[in-house]
Amino acid sequence: MAPSGLMFAFAAWSSMVTITQAGNESHARNASAAISPLLLVSFDGFRADYLEKYPLPNLREFYSDGVLVDHLTNVFITKTFPNHYSLVTGLYAESHGILASTMYDPVMNRTFSVHNHSIDAVWWNEATPIWVSVQNSGYKTAAAMWPGSDVAIQNKTPTYFMKYDSKVSFRDRVLSLTDWLVRDEAVRLTVLYWEEPDNTGHTYGPDNVTEMTKALKEVDDNIGFLMQQLKSKGLWDKINVIVTSDHGMTQCSPDRLIQLDKCLNASTYTLVDETPVAAVLPRTNVSLVFNSLSKCHSHMKAYMKTDIPDRLHYKNNVRIQPIILVADEGWTIVQNEKHLRLGDHGYDNSLPSMHPFLAAHGPAFRKGYRLPHFNSVDIYPLMCHLLGISEKPNNGSFSSTRCLLASESCLDLASIIGIVIGSLMVLTTLTCLFIFIRNRVPNSSRPFARLELQEDDDDDPLID
Numbered sequence: 181m182a183p184s185g186l187m188f189a190f191a192a193w194s195s196m197v198t199i200t201q202a203g204n205e206s207h208a209r210n211a212s213a214a215i216s217p218l219l220l221v222s223f224d225g226f227r228a229d230y231l232e233k234y235p236l237p238n239l240r241e242f243y244s245d246g247v248l249v250d251h252l253t254n255v256f257i258t259k260t261f262p263n264h265y266s267l268v269t270g271l272y273a274e275s276h277g278i279l280a281s282t283m284y285d286p287v288m289n290r291t292f293s294v295h296n297h298s299i300d301a302v303w304w305n306e307a308t309p310i311w312v313s314v315q316n317s318g319y320k321t322a323a324a325m326w327p328g329s330d331v332a333i334q335n336k337t338p339t340y341f342m343k344y345d346s347k348v349s350f351r352d353r354v355l356s357l358t359d360w361l362v363r364d365e366a367v368r369l370t371v372l373y374w375e376e377p378d379n380t381g382h383t384y385g386p387d388n389v390t391e392m393t394k395a396l397k398e399v400d401d402n403i404g405f406l407m408q409q410l411k412s413k414g415l416w417d418k419i420n421v422i423v424t425s426d427h428g429m430t431q432c433s434p435d436r437l438i439q440l441d442k443c444l445n446a447s448t449y450t451l452v453d454e455t456p457v458a459a460v461l462p463r464t465n466v467s468l469v470f471n472s473l474s475k476c477h478s479h480m481k482a483y484m485k486t487d488i489p490d491r492l493h494y495k496n497n498v499r500i501q502p503i504i505l506v507a508d509e510g511w512t513i514v515q516n517e518k519h520l521r522l523g524d525h526g527y528d529n530s531l532p533s534m535h536p537f538l539a540a541h542g543p544a545f546r547k548g549y550r551l552p553h554f555n556s557v558d559i560y561p562l563m564c565h566l567l568g569i570s571e572k573p574n575n576g577s578f579s580s581t582r583c584l585l586a587s588e589s590c591l592d593l594a595s596i597i598g599i600v601i602g603s604l605m606v607l608t609t610l611t612c613l614f615i616f617i618r619n620r621v622p623n624s625s626r627p628f629a630r631l632e633l634q635e636d637d638d639d640d641p642l643i644d
């Protein structure tokens with residue numbers, strides 16, 4: 181009976197999967213119905229496990245009535261600009277062209293720095309951020325300091341935006357965004373950026389519990405202010421809000437320095453970008469430079485551009501230099517000076533310390549639902565779905581995220597296992613019942629046999 185029970189359970193599971201897929205198809209057909217505005221918020225450098233280590237009562241309230249994804253695999257290199265552009269394009273850095281904080285483009289013979297030329301659209305035009313797509317669909321957008329949102333990418337800035345200024349407080353950014361949302365109903369997408377807890381993480385290191393507690397208390401207060409503003413302006417129940425981050429943070433140390441000058445004469449190369457992923461442009465013999473760097477330090481890997489592992493998706497762009505150096509977690513690459521930040525990010529995106537999280541709340545999202553993981557590039561197709569616009573080609577997957585949505589008839593693995601085990605228990609019970617009833621049949625015939633015997637006994641005296 182066990183094999184037939186398993187077959188029944190498998191058939192039940194198969195039919196449920198079929199129902200789920202059918203549900204997706206019908207939902208896709210209705211995707212354009214009832215579109216709520218969407219607010220995407222990034223708190224820079226919010227490492228996923230801060231959620232387990234710090235109280236964060238406002239953030240907990242936010243996702244307890246919504247959804248939480250424990251950690252996201254972000255894109256390599258795990259720096260601020262590459263990851264913020266990935267969030268709004270769904271593309272790996274090699275495809276959207278914002279590859280680092282400092283880049284050199286050999287075709288244009290120009291250098292990009294987040295501090296100097298970041299508002300020149302030529303660096304950003306390889307991709308289409310979601311606000312451009314929303315505007316091309318006939319709606320309006322608003323942005324508060326999101327990296328790239330003050331650049332006329334493909335000749336369009338967001339409808340409402342602020343020029344980047346780190347001195348503008350979180351509260352002023354929120355007040356501007358919510359005013360734009362209230363005043364103009366055509367605003368469908370808003371994006372909001374805040375510099376903490378990244379700044380504190382860099383200055384003190386994520387292991388400094390005292391300073392990180394203060395910084396995260398302030399971040400949580402800001403989340404509380406955002407929720408309060410959305411409620412007071414009548415937006416809370418109408419707007420879908422996604423809160424996420426670009427990357428995590430790891431502890432560095434003066435004891436973990438890799439000094440390139442100890443391995444190679446500085447005149448032989450240009451150091452385009454620094455730690456923890458250094459971009460090296462050799463001035464003389466590439467092989468000579470590579471051989472020296474590849475033997476430089478046991479906690480640093482050197483890659484020729486063509487040999488960068490495919491899983492990093494960091495190879496196919498002219499702005500990636502002929503040699504890149506990748507430090508192990510917590511190690512810092514310097515040329516000669518001992519400039520050091522106690523916390524840093526940019527390392528391999530497979531490291532949990534580099535991962536951010538995602539929380540979301542709003543009419544589109546389930547309540548009290550939790551997923552362990554998906555990729556940060558999956559947020560872009562999710563946002564396109566929420567806004568009812570077509571996705572540009574991207575590296576994300578909507579199917580990874582759809583279980584977050586209230587409209588999806590989605591069963592998670594635990595539910596499927598529970599239903600299969602439940603089905604097996606019912607089958608086992610039915611089987612036992614059947615065996616019990618079948619064994620009862622001979623017992624019920626015994627009284628007749630005894631009666632016949634008694635009749636025989638009764639007959640005997642009569643014959644006598």
Ligand SMILES: [Zn+2]
Nearest residue numbers: 224225260426
């Ligand atoms: Zn950042």
